[in-house]
Structure formats: C-alpha cells, structure tokens
Amino acid sequence: MKEQLAFLLEIDKLKSVVRKSPLIDRTRRENSAEHSWHLAMYALILADTANAPVNIDRVIRMLLIHDIVEIDAGDHPIHEPTQAGVQEQLEQLAAERLFSLLPEEHGKVLMSLWREFEAGETADAAFAKSLDRMQPLLHNIATGGGTWVEAGLSRDQVVARYGPAISAGSTTLWNEAEKLVEAHFERPAVL
Amino acid sequence: MKEQLAFLLEIDKLKSVVRKSPLIDRTRRENSAEHSWHLAMYALILADTANAPVNIDRVIRMLLIHDIVEIDAGDHPIHEPTQAGVQEQLEQLAAERLFSLLPEEHGKVLMSLWREFEAGETADAAFAKSLDRMQPLLHNIATGGGTWVEAGLSRDQVVARYGPAISAGSTTLWNEAEKLVEAHFERPAVL
Numbered sequence: 001m002k003e004q005l006a007f008l009l010e011i012d013k014l015k016s017v018v019r020k021s022p023l024i025d026r027t028r029r030e031n032s033a034e035h036s037w038h039l040a041m042y043a044l045i046l047a048d049t050a051n052a053p054v055n056i057d058r059v060i061r062m063l064l065i066h067d068i069v070e071i072d073a074g075d076h077p078i079h080e081p082t083q084a085g086v087q088e089q090l091e092q093l094a095a096e097r098l099f100s101l102l103p104e105e106h107g108k109v110l111m112s113l114w115r116e117f118e119a120g121e122t123a124d125a126a127f128a129k130s131l132d133r134m135q136p137l138l139h140n141i142a143t144g145g146g147t148w149v150e151a152g153l154s155r156d157q158v159v160a161r162y163g164p165a166i167s168a169g170s171t172t173l174w175n176e177a178e179k180l181v182e183a184h185f186e187r188p189a190v191l
Numbered sequence: 192m193k194e195q196l197a198f199l200l201e202i203d204k205l206k207s208v209v210r211k212s213p214l215i216d217r218t219r220r221e222n223s224a225e226h227s228w229h230l231a232m233y234a235l236i237l238a239d240t241a242n243a244p245v246n247i248d249r250v251i252r253m254l255l256i257h258d259i260v261e262i263d264a265g266d267h268p269i270h271e272p273t274q275a276g277v278q279e280q281l282e283q284l285a286a287e288r289l290f291s292l293l294p295e296e297h298g299k300v301l302m303s304l305w306r307e308f309e310a311g312e313t314a315d316a317a318f319a320k321s322l323d324r325m326q327p328l329l330h331n332i333a334t335g336g337g338t339w340v341e342a343g344l345s346r347d348q349v350v351a352r353y354g355p356a357i358s359a360g361s362t363t364l365w366n367e368a369e370k371l372v373e374a375h376f377e378r379p380a381v382l
Contacts, residue, residue, distance in 0.1 A: 001363070004237055005367070008232060008236055009329060012214060012216075013215075013216070014228075015221065015225045015229075023207065025203070027207065033225035033228045033229065034206045034222065036228045037227050037255065038206075040228070040231060041202060044255065044256075045195050045198060049192070060231075060255075061251075064228065138200060172192070176192055
C-alpha cells in the first residue's frame, strides 16, 4: 500500500509539466496531466473511428500513463528540434524510475503498456498516438493557429507533421482534420 | 463526428474549474480536469483495495466524467455549506446540456454512468467515490493540512467527513487513511 500511495503522490508532478499547446480559451498553456485526461476522453468518445478493432479500455489506460515520463524528461514539443536519441533515453530512465516505485508486478505491467504506446505498432497504440496528435491540432485550429503560428509553419508542414500519425490510427479522424487544416490555412480564424 | 468534436472542445473548460485542494508542491490549487486524471490513475493503481469486486475500467470511465458537470455548476467544496438541492439541480442541468452535445445513444450511456456515480450505490460507484475522497485527503496531509487548516477542522470533523465515503468503497484505504489522519493531528507535518 505504501508503494502505491508513494507513486500516486509522485505523479502529482505531471500537473506542473507545461506543454506548448494552448487551452481553447487561450488563458494559459495546457499541462500534461489535464492533457492526459482530455486524451482519455477522446478515446472514450471517438472509439468507433479507429482503423482497426481496438480495446478502448487499454487505449484509455495507455493515454493515462503515456506522458508521466515527462515528470523527469520534460515535454518535447513536436515543433522543436531534438538530438536524436537523447529524449528517448531520458524517457526510458524516467519510466524505469517511476514504474519501479510500484510493487514489481504492477510496475512491469505499466512499463510494458508504456513501451507499447511508444512503439506505436499495435492497433491500440496506433490509435492512442493518433488521438495524441489530433487533440493539439484541434486546439491550434480553435485558437487561430496556436503553436503553428509560434513556429511559423506552412500548411504543408502541418500536414506532414500530423497526417501520418493521425491517419495511421484513424483515417476517419485524419479526413476530418485535413478539412479543418485546409479551411484554417485558407482563412485562419477561431472555430 | 462534428458532435463528438464539439463535445471534446467544450469539455476543455474543465481545465479552468479550480478546486480547493492544493497541488502537493503547494504552487497552486488543483483544477478538476487534472484531478480527474489523477483519480483515474488512483483507480488503476488501487484496484485491488476495493471492498467488493469492481470493473476497474468502468470505475476509470466514471472518474473521467464525474466532474464535467462542474463546467456549468462549479466545484462544490466539501467543507463549505450548501443549500440543499441547489447544487444537485445545477449539476443535473449541466449533465443534460453537456451529454446532449453528443449523438443521442452515446450521450445516454454517459448520462447513465454519471448518475450511477452520483448515486454511489453500485460497487463501481462506491469505489469511485472512495477514491474521490481519498485523493484530497492525501493532498491535505502531504501539505501540512491544506483545506483542513483553511476550514479550521478538528480530527473528529475530518474523520466524520472522509471516513464514511472512503470506507464504503474500501475499508483497506480507510484503515490506511485513518492512520495518516491520526499521525497528522498528533503532529501536523509534511509527509
């Protein structure tokens, strides 16, 4: 019991990891804990848009834990350059530290689920990753450009950075997203 | 698809509903979206402490949606007085507005799950409610008193306000919580 409670107190720190994405009301940037909640809701609401049959409760669990490595490794914004391998290594160390706070068997299960998400190869992980890309896309469009304006991205860059990941998990979502991206770059405006 | 996305954009507002409970690092108060994420993690980690057999994925879904009515109704802090029935009525109206943004069948399923949580009668709902009470208790203890200090509560008041709800879902958790409460009131200190 003490190990579980220590883990649950430790992950409170995810609420202080600030992402680049804005809240839709633009009052501040989103943190990784509330982002994880929002993605779990995306999974619950958009379950029937996945390309392949998915176990939506596994997808939800994956999304709940997918970012907790950021407690140690920080958020890596999609539009910023990275040294190949460095972020991955930091996240691996973070996963080992955090999941080892739990009783061994429990920690192993979560580590395995996190690695599955990172690899993105199973249907569940591919769909989870598509939601993780879809949500900030919608926030950018709803706020008149968000991080795309900050990074000075063109329509083609946006399509290249979001299209493959979203369509790998859900062509239905990407078809919808692409229409929104087209409309946004024709005339950027708040949704 | 448009209805689902409209709902997902609307619930972004839960990130701006601020609760009384502090973050463990005391930098600010918690919001209801990140609180909901944290509770879903509590369910995942503490599943085996429930009094009765529970479907932990249903508990997680319940906890993900349990507070979204606060978008319209606001958070009702446990240690503040309320007019009987008023908060319940506001929350009922909020649930009707928010869930009706979704396609009808989907909205009905979530409404039913939310009502089950509110009633707190099933094993799943009782356990969800016990976690919803356990988490702020731990935050208060970890921050040297938190909302209990603000409200000037005695040990007996704390036991009366947290004990029944936590033990209804998990006597294991309440046994642990009670020890922490006793130690806290003997000598309030940060965990």
